[in-house]
Amino acid sequence: MDTRLLLGHRGSPRRARENTLESFALALQDGLDGVELDVQRSRDGVLVIHHDFDLQGVPLAGLDWVEIKQKAPWMPRLEEVFELFEAHPQAWINLELKSQPPTTDGREADLARLLGAWGGRGRAWVSSFDPLALVRLRRQGLDVPLALLYAQEEVLELLPCLGVQGVHPHHSLLSREEVERLRGQGYFVATWTVNDARRARELLEWGVRGVIGDVPGELKAARD
Numbered sequence: 256m257d258t259r260l261l262l263g264h265r266g267s268p269r270r271a272r273e274n275t276l277e278s279f280a281l282a283l284q285d286g287l288d289g290v291e292l293d294v295q296r297s298r299d300g301v302l303v304i305h306h307d308f309d310l311q312g313v314p315l316a317g318l319d320w321v322e323i324k325q326k327a328p329w330m331p332r333l334e335e336v337f338e339l340f341e342a343h344p345q346a347w348i349n350l351e352l353k354s355q356p357p358t359t360d361g362r363e364a365d366l367a368r369l370l371g372a373w374g375g376r377g378r379a380w381v382s383s384f385d386p387l388a389l390v391r392l393r394r395q396g397l398d399v400p401l402a403l404l405y406a407q408e409e410v411l412e413l414l415p416c417l418g419v420q421g422v423h424p425h426h427s428l429l430s431r432e433e434v435e436r437l438r439g440q441g442y443f444v445a446t447w448t449v450n451d452a453r454r455a456r457e458l459l460e461w462g463v464r465g466v467i468g469d470v471p472g473e474l475k476a477a478r479d
Contacts, residue, residue, distance in 0.1 A: 260288040260347055260465045261455075261474040264448050265306065268469050274304045275329050276339055285471035289347030289378070291447070294333060296362040297323055302333040302369060308355065316360055333366075337373050347378045349445065349465065351404065352392070354385035363388055367395035382423045382445075386413050393418045402445065414442075421445060423465075426458060434461040452476035 266278025267285060279290045293306045301320040308315055311326055323330060333350075340346055352366060370376050380400040383389050389401050402421030403414065408428060421443040424433075429446055437444050445465030449455045455466045455477035468474045 258288075258464070259459050259478075260445075261471075261478065262347065262349055262445075262465055262467045263287045263290040263471060263474075264467045264469045265292060266290050267471055272329055274306060274331075276331050276335060277329075279336065279339060282471060283343050283346055286475055287471050288345075289349065291349040291351060291467045292336065293351050293353050294362070294366060295353050296360055296365060300361070300365055302362070302365055304331050304333065304336060306353070308353065333369055337369075337375065340375055340378075344375070345378075348375075348380075349467070350379060350381045352381055352383040352385070352388050354383055354388040356385050356387045359388070359391060363391035364395055367392060367397040370397060370399060380421065382421070386410075386417055389417050389419055400443070402443070414440075421464075423447065426454065426466075429458065429461070429463070431461045434458075434463060438462055449474070 263282030265273035267281040268278060270281050271278040274292055282290050292304050295303050295305045295315050297303055297320045298317055299319045303323060305315060376399050380402060381392060382402040382404045384404045392401055400420040402423050403417060403419050404423040406425045422437055423445045426446040426449050434444055443464045446458060446463055447467040449466050449468045450470045450473055452473045455474055458466055459477060466474060
């Protein structure tokens, strides 16, 4: 990633329901470079956009797509997001794969298949808090960048084993020196959740490549 991106955290969550097509469209309409979103898997193998592992108290992975759509008609499939972004050929997507280690239900293979078939994957990358999910994605031969999400610095000890290209620390873990250190090791740096223009501007000046936040106006002010 050679550009500096401003990304809507689950779209534009203060203007619309988060992780919906409406929220993503509003983030792009407000002038952001793209969005960050959360990818889950239904019991019957449909990749859907939702943050929590449960839906109305029921594990999402235990529901079929038809059941999910009945309970949450606003929840999009990943394919629908790709269709939306076909109309925005310059927009970027950071897909956070939600995963509960250590086992897998095959979501990594499903994501690799869908992303591999999408012509816009050159403006996408995948992040996850689950290092095992990242290893599985790498083994799928997915030709998009992978990044480790973390909120505790100890997780960095795993980086040499993962084969990822980027890191997504919480912004509170970043200083100018830490950004320089991570970039010096060859990683691109993106960070979350930044809702203050001054902090976003500082991070961009340090060389952070992606700043993710809830408020498009604050993010845009950091680059104006």
